[in-house]
Amino acid sequence: MKNGKLQVGIIGCGNIANTKHLPNLAKFPERVEAVAFCDLIAEKAEKTKAKFGTPDALVCTDYHDLIRLDLDAVYVCTPNRSHAELTVAALETGHNVMCEKPMAINSAEAKRMLEARDKSGKLLTIGYQNRYRKDTMTLKKLAQSGSLGEIYWAKAHALRRRGIPTWGVFTNKFEQGGGPLIDIGTHSLDITLWIMDNYKPVSVLGSTFDKLGRTLHGDEQGTEGHWDEKTYEVEDAAVGLVKFENGATVFLESSWILNTTCQKQAMATFYGTKAGVEMDYASPDGGEGTNRKLVINHISAGCPAVEQIYLEEPENASSDLIFNYPGATAECKTWLDAISGKGQLVVYPEQACVVTQILEAIYQSAATGKLVEL
Ligand SMILES: NC(=O)c1ccc[n+]([C@@H]2O[C@H](COP(=O)([O-])OP(=O)(O)OC[C@H]3O[C@@H](n4cnc5c(N)ncnc54)[C@H](O)[C@@H]3O)[C@@H](O)[C@H]2O)c1
Numbered sequence: 366m367k368n369g370k371l372q373v374g375i376i377g378c379g380n381i382a383n384t385k386h387l388p389n390l391a392k393f394p395e396r397v398e399a400v401a402f403c404d405l406i407a408e409k410a411e412k413t414k415a416k417f418g419t420p421d422a423l424v425c426t427d428y429h430d431l432i433r434l435d436l437d438a439v440y441v442c443t444p445n446r447s448h449a450e451l452t453v454a455a456l457e458t459g460h461n462v463m464c465e466k467p468m469a470i471n472s473a474e475a476k477r478m479l480e481a482r483d484k485s486g487k488l489l490t491i492g493y494q495n496r497y498r499k500d501t502m503t504l505k506k507l508a509q510s511g512s513l514g515e516i517y518w519a520k521a522h523a524l525r526r527r528g529i530p531t532w533g534v535f536t537n538k539f540e541q542g543g544g545p546l547i548d549i550g551t552h553s554l555d556i557t558l559w560i561m562d563n564y565k566p567v568s569v570l571g572s573t574f575d576k577l578g579r580t581l582h583g584d585e586q587g588t589e590g591h592w593d594e595k596t597y598e599v600e601d602a603a604v605g606l607v608k609f610e611n612g613a614t615v616f617l618e619s620s621w622i623l624n625t626t627c628q629k630q631a632m633a634t635f636y637g638t639k640a641g642v643e644m645d646y647a648s649p650d651g652g653e654g655t656n657r658k659l660v661i662n663h664i665s666a667g668c669p670a671v672e673q674i675y676l677e678e679p680e681n682a683s684s685d686l687i688f689n690y691p692g693a694t695a696e697c698k699t700w701l702d703a704i705s706g707k708g709q710l711v712v713y714p715e716q717a718c719v720v721t722q723i724l725e726a727i728y729q730s731a732a733t734g735k736l737v738e739l
Contacts, residue, residue, distance in 0.1 A: 366437060367398075371701060374401030374423070374431045376451055377442035378413035379533060381465055385494065385690045386440055387417040389697035396701055403431040432458045438704050441465060444533065444540045445547065449474035452489065456481040461488040461704045467551040468717040470542035471725050475718040482714060488703055490710050491717040493555045495631040497692035497699065499676040500644055500657035501556055504635075507642070507661075508560050514639030516561045516613065521553035522629035523619035527587035529578060529601070530621070536578070536597045544599030546573065547724050550619035552631040555712075555720050557615055560635060564719045565610040569737045571727030573600035577622045587622070605727035617727070632657075639663060647675050655691045 366372065373390065375382050390397050401423040404410040410424045425431055432439060432455050439455040441448055441464040449469045455462045456478075468491045469475040482489040495501055507513060523545060534540040535548060558564060578601035581594050602620035609615075632644040640663035648654030655678040662671055678691040702708030726737040 367400075370395070371397040371437040371704065372400045372435070373397060373438045373440060374403070374434060374436045375399060375413065375440045375442060376403045376428045376431060376455075377440075377444075377465075378402055378404040378406075378409040379442065381492070382440065382442040383413055383416070385492070385693045386442065386463070386697070387413065389693050391417060392694060393697070393701060396705075397437075401425070401431045401434055401436065403428050428454065432460060436460055438463055438700070444537075445470050445542050446540045449478055452478050453481040456485040456487055456489065459485065459487065463490055463492060463700055465492040466555070466717070467491075467542075467547050467724065468714060468721050470547075472718065472722040475714075475721045479714055479718055488710065489714045490700060490703070490712045491714060492696070493552060493712045493717065494690050494692040494696040495552050495556055496559060496711055497695035498657065499678060500659055500674075501560075501692070502695075503674060503676060504560055504642060504644065504659055507659075508562070508635075508637075512639060512663075513635060513637030513642065516563075516635050516637045518613065518636040519557050519561060519615045520634045521550070521557040521615060521617040522627075522632045522634070523549040523553040523617070524623060524625060524628055525549070525588070525621050525630065526623060526625055526628050527585070528589060528621050528628075529587050529592040529597075531587070531590045531592050536592065536599055538598040541599065543573075543724075543728060544578070544601060544603070545619040545621040546600065546603035546605075546617075546727060548621075549630060550603060550605075550617055551720055551724060553619070553633055554615070554617055554723060555717065556631060557617075557633040557635075558719065559716065560633065561613065561615075563609050563611070563613055564716060566607050566719065566723055566726075566739050567610050568608045568739065569605055569723055569726035569730055571603065571605040571730040571737075573603040573728065573731040575600050577601050577624075600731075603727060603731065605723070605730070607723055617723075655689060657691075 402410040402414045438461040441451045578597045605617040607615045643660040647656045647658035659674040730737045
């Protein structure tokens, strides 16, 4: 704290830092200031500081210089490969850490992060902003109230028709650990486990596909521009079937490129003994805007009935779907409250670690053709 304001530092000054964390931190100028910026590319750190930092903010290319400072929180916004190294280093130097999703590239690294958190006594959370959306929060309360009964089956949706990321290193297997499964499947699975409140997976069967991403598509453009087929190294779609200790089952589907018109992302469908719930978009034009609805299928007066709950996301409304993060303002406020001792976390790293463990098992099952027991 300095002058009554939390001091935060950013490692990785790319897309997620500039379009989610920093614009949302800027909504709380009386509570927090960004005082340190690190990126391997100095110009990116400079540019980000100029837009969001204090005049005397540190700019550096080596994260050791940033974690040497006395900060209230460090944001890890680099590609997946370095999440564990940077998070552990920041925790070991006494910092709270907001790490971007996925928690880590594999479960061994995620467990290392948990151990470092335990030793440090500091807070660690993961950037799963979709939990804070109004539809997700409403659904969580419904599930907690018992009105869905026992949720014994769910489908986690992370499908894009043509949405291969074209910036950064998203199609580089070493840097990211995989494609759509670890990138967007992670959000859907996180929501699903959280709503079900079920973190005891026992077995996983998975398949990955590389049918379209590496194939020449001529001038075809994805929603994020044309991708480079020649450097495309990751799967372009993946599915997993996860069984839990209590018999509950989750089917996870993910793609960046798939011949489908159904493009549900960061959403899930739940089947409970008292009611089923479908999460869906609810834009006036029928497209994929930020507004959502919950379609609840239950029994009323002895007959099947359907109820729809519409939820708007005004604070992040934008026509720019690529860089639109519904739930991000609430994520930011929850984190500031938690590190100020004024509130609890919503995303606990123990939960994110189970998500990572399941994603890793899907990749393992796809590679071996066998069921993976956890
Ligand atoms: N929460 C979400 O919905 C969401 C959305 C997009 C990305 N992400 C996550 O955010 C992370 C970054 O993605 P992005 O889209 O911002 O990528 P990006 O490529 O735009 O930015 C990453 C930045 O990190 C820098 N960098 C890499 N290694 C570094 C290191 N060791 N030290 C300092 N800087 C380093 C790169 O130079 C780059 O500027 C990924 O883990 C991704 O999964 C989350």
